[in-house]
Amino acid sequence: MKDIKQIIQDIASDALIEEKQKLTVTVEPKQARPLIEGLRNNKELPFDYLISLIGMDWGEKLGVIYQLSSSIDLTHEVVIITATTDRDNPLLYSVSDLYETAHLNEREVYALFGIRFINNPDMRRFLLDDDWKGFPFRKDYDENPDLNPVNVISKEIVDIAPQIIETADGNLVEREVPIFGENDYIINIGPQHPSTHGVMHFRTSLDGEIVKKIDVHSGYIHRGIEKLCESMTYPQILHFTDRLDYLSANINRHGLCMCIEKAGEIEVPQRAEYIRTIMDELQRVSSHLLAWACQCNDLGATTAFVYGMREREHVLDIFDKTCGGRLIINQNVVGGVMFDIYKDFQKDVKAFIPYMRQRLVEYDEFFSHNAIALGRMVNIGHLTKEQAISYGVTGPAGRASGWSCDIRKYKPYSLYDKVEFKEIIRTEGDSYARYLNRLDEIEQSLRIIEQLIDNIPEGDICGKVKAVLRLPEGQFFQSVETGKGEFGVFIESHGDKSPYRVKLRSPSLSAVSVMPLTARGALLSDLIGIAGSLDFVIPDIDR
Amino acid sequence: MLLYSQPLELTKLVHSLDAFFRSSLSPFWATLVEGILIGIAILAAYALIALALIYIERKIAAFFQSRLGPNRLGKYGVIQSIADMIKILIKEIIHVNKIDKLLYYLAPFFVIVASVLSFGAIPFGQSLQAVDFNIGVFYVLAVSSIGVIGILLAGWSSNNKYSMIGAMRSGAQFISYELSAGFSLMTIVVLSGTMQFSELIEGQRYCWNLFNGHIPAFIAFVIFLISGHAETNRGPFDLPEAESELTAGYHTEYSGLRFGFFYLAEYLNMFIIAAIATTVFLGGWMPIQIKGWDAFNQVMWYIPSWIWFFGKAFVLMFLSLWVRWSFPRLRIDLLLNLEWKYLLPINLVNILVMVIIVLSGLTLADIFPAVFGK
Numbered sequence: 001m002k003d004i005k006q007i008i009q010d011i012a013s014d015a016l017i018e019e020k021q022k023l024t025v026t027v028e029p030k031q032a033r034p035l036i037e038g039l040r041n042n043k044e045l046p047f048d049y050l051i052s053l054i055g056m057d058w059g060e061k062l063g064v065i066y067q068l069s070s071s072i073d074l075t076h077e078v079v080i081i082t083a084t085t086d087r088d089n090p091l092l093y094s095v096s097d098l099y100e101t102a103h104l105n106e107r108e109v110y111a112l113f114g115i116r117f118i119n120n121p122d123m124r125r126f127l128l129d130d131d132w133k134g135f136p137f138r139k140d141y142d143e144n145p146d147l148n149p150v151n152v153i154s155k156e157i158v159d160i161a162p163q164i165i166e167t168a169d170g171n172l173v174e175r176e177v178p179i180f181g182e183n184d185y186i187i188n189i190g191p192q193h194p195s196t197h198g199v200m201h202f203r204t205s206l207d208g209e210i211v212k213k214i215d216v217h218s219g220y221i222h223r224g225i226e227k228l229c230e231s232m233t234y235p236q237i238l239h240f241t242d243r244l245d246y247l248s249a250n251i252n253r254h255g256l257c258m259c260i261e262k263a264g265e266i267e268v269p270q271r272a273e274y275i276r277t278i279m280d281e282l283q284r285v286s287s288h289l290l291a292w293a294c295q296c297n298d299l300g301a302t303t304a305f306v307y308g309m310r311e312r313e314h315v316l317d318i319f320d321k322t323c324g325g326r327l328i329i330n331q332n333v334v335g336g337v338m339f340d341i342y343k344d345f346q347k348d349v350k351a352f353i354p355y356m357r358q359r360l361v362e363y364d365e366f367f368s369h370n371a372i373a374l375g376r377m378v379n380i381g382h383l384t385k386e387q388a389i390s391y392g393v394t395g396p397a398g399r400a401s402g403w404s405c406d407i408r409k410y411k412p413y414s415l416y417d418k419v420e421f422k423e424i425i426r427t428e429g430d431s432y433a434r435y436l437n438r439l440d441e442i443e444q445s446l447r448i449i450e451q452l453i454d455n456i457p458e459g460d461i462c463g464k465v466k467a468v469l470r471l472p473e474g475q476f477f478q479s480v481e482t483g484k485g486e487f488g489v490f491i492e493s494h495g496d497k498s499p500y501r502v503k504l505r506s507p508s509l510s511a512v513s514v515m516p517l518t519a520r521g522a523l524l525s526d527l528i529g530i531a532g533s534l535d536f537v538i539p540d541i542d543r
Numbered sequence: 544m545l546l547y548s549q550p551l552e553l554t555k556l557v558h559s560l561d562a563f564f565r566s567s568l569s570p571f572w573a574t575l576v577e578g579i580l581i582g583i584a585i586l587a588a589y590a591l592i593a594l595a596l597i598y599i600e601r602k603i604a605a606f607f608q609s610r611l612g613p614n615r616l617g618k619y620g621v622i623q624s625i626a627d628m629i630k631i632l633i634k635e636i637i638h639v640n641k642i643d644k645l646l647y648y649l650a651p652f653f654v655i656v657a658s659v660l661s662f663g664a665i666p667f668g669q670s671l672q673a674v675d676f677n678i679g680v681f682y683v684l685a686v687s688s689i690g691v692i693g694i695l696l697a698g699w700s701s702n703n704k705y706s707m708i709g710a711m712r713s714g715a716q717f718i719s720y721e722l723s724a725g726f727s728l729m730t731i732v733v734l735s736g737t738m739q740f741s742e743l744i745e746g747q748r749y750c751w752n753l754f755n756g757h758i759p760a761f762i763a764f765v766i767f768l769i770s771g772h773a774e775t776n777r778g779p780f781d782l783p784e785a786e787s788e789l790t791a792g793y794h795t796e797y798s799g800l801r802f803g804f805f806y807l808a809e810y811l812n813m814f815i816i817a818a819i820a821t822t823v824f825l826g827g828w829m830p831i832q833i834k835g836w837d838a839f840n841q842v843m844w845y846i847p848s849w850i851w852f853f854g855k856a857f858v859l860m861f862l863s864l865w866v867r868w869s870f871p872r873l874r875i876d877l878l879l880n881l882e883w884k885y886l887l888p889i890n891l892v893n894i895l896v897m898v899i900i901v902l903s904g905l906t907l908a909d910i911f912p913a914v915f916g917k
Contacts (some may be wrong), residue, residue: 187704209708209875300779300872306608372779372870375877524708525782525874 004045004078011038021476024079032082033093036066039078040098045070047078049389050099051479052488052505055109057138058083062090062115067477067488071389071403074410079475084115091164091172094120101392104216104513112137118172122161127219127542137227157203159215179215180205189527191220197294197531198538202515209523214516222542229502234260234469235334237502242328244504245540247287248482251280253332258413259478259489260334263471271459272336277415278349278452279331281445285356286315287483288396288438291535295435296367298532299376304367311359318348334469336462349453353446360439368436377432381518381530384429391517392510395485396441397534400426400433407481419451431533470497484508484535504543508536554670581673585663589811594624596810600864607868636799639701646700651797651804653693658808658815660686665818666740668828668849679740680728683819684721687774690808691717694783697805698793709792712875713776713783719882720773726890727767730759730897731823734906744827749834750915751826755907759897764824766886766893768862771816773878775809778863779870780878817859821852828852834914
């Protein structure tokens, strides 16, 4: 850490460096970009992974928090805060040429806060329409519904991207560039489409059957969850995490609960940790099963889809008997879990493990080596390791490109440092590697459950939490490994019973941002296949 | 009415009806009345077979997928098909705005007419063949090609980019696989020396063409089944209507009975391919007979010829369903690759091999004339 502090002070001499939960650096906007560039291009420890880009409204100032990490060693993190006092035309320098994941994130910050980024090649709004009045996440936003009525007439989609470019002599020039060519054949894939896993709109220009360019339009299920959290108390915001990536609902909620518990220094009993971890792994199994089933369905093998669902029913029955919910378990609360395990829980889980192992063998025989399936997946949708890091693609998709990024190994939480499991890494980076990764991760999850299921200690299931929960002032981060990748929680608290700002880092946003890259030059059928292999869930993207 | 040695055959019934009409009416009217009756019979058979097939497919697909399939209407859900038929007849036909009206209304008819035309040439049983052309095989190939016009018209006139893509894919696929199907049937024409269906079947009395021509016939059989699937947009070749990609491909904008035509034609085409494969390769309605074992042959003839036919066709259709529900979909370039780089060259070599075998007297019937000869 000393070297990092030295590097930061060398580049930005008047930066304010604090050792809070993470190493936090506060700089002026003019020095933010050189500092980030310096950290990014550092030789021994390049900070080439932008975990999240968080827009903030601090009353007098509007700014951005960058959470940087190094792909070589995920334990090193730096948080860089920068802000501008200009609320009428806030401008900051873009980092989208250093980190590809910044493209969509900066567009999102523009839509929600109004901060524009200089040198970002596409400064349209993301998640909101271009004619939305006001910037919703600002503290002085006018929530009057008459300002933004619901459209009853359909609008033509205009494919023009505004930009602010800084010329060589330091002047700012605003211009507009078209996104597609003049005579491109443009089709809309989605928002209503059987295989985009939700309401996703890809505006695609085709050349016969070959995809020339994809433009991602999101926001069809944007509910403003992060803003809603600001008006609710901490126990009330827990249920929002279930509505993001609903397939890893329990894991998301675990992350949020851990963030609040670490901030409020609330102790979680061991029994609750065991239950949390076992339920997390069961949820991971069900998430990967559904990902497998949907990927096979996108390729046309309907029977494989039904087989995946059949296995999932066993896991969902266990969830149902524990707490009444199948998809959204609603079990984690601040301080522990809400429901204890039922009497036959261990018996059911121990019966499921060998059954699932048999089924994995069946999937291997039935589908994984089929000539047609191989032709549809091998060498399709190639993603190199550098691209995965730059776009922030974690989870099984990132590990299929050779990037070792399992949060359970590098920043272990709960009981993951006490169990033995393998991190599955493949280097081919194509759809087939992502497909095999998920099946192998199911096996590893079964291993983890096996090691824990017989050793659940007796005790309380929930720690002592005050009736009205207030977190101390400060900024708190937490990351967990969901079925899709790294899910990050950021809470800034000003000492109230409601958070000042909540930001949820979505793994599916990184996955969908890779679509224009991997699907370019592929056939239309392959676009669907690649989307299936990347496995994104739309409510997670839109939040 | 019944032949004592072959009960349940409809030969005597058909002949007596024919004699009745010819004796009581002038030749012109007799032919006309018979034509109308046969037309009604064929259309009724068309619809009934379609209903039965839809039910069978749903049940078999369900059993493959560890579930039950329709089981609420009637015992084991047998009335489900009839309920679906009534539903499609009374469904609202959604009027689409900016379509090419003439082509839009014409498209389903091309598809269904092509299907019924080929259906009419199939020999269902002894003397249960509507018209016995002397160019039977050629006729069936020619007439089934009309269907692709309907598909292209449907995609074009729907004024919908997805339908266009589906129709284009289908056009390319159909034309490619038509070649392979034609070649494999020609292989058998070389073996049997005739294109007429009744003579083809008669020639398979003691030995099916599949065994008679051994290696090349077997290769032709496999290729015909694969090409047949591809022609009818079924199985792993259902790219033009790939649900997960194009919603419904070329028939997206059709609703109600017009969609019903496309749907019906697809199922019957699967049956027609199975029926032609049965007739040409597996002996059609001819029961299994062994030269010299007259008692055995008599027993075989007790099972009516149409049961033999439908049984053999059912086995081939089961294969078709099995393949359809197990494999993922082929992409357009893999599909065209398969045809032009693999199936067509194999076909060409195969025909050559078959010609050599026939000319040099190496068919099974030539090697063992006592057992397999005519």
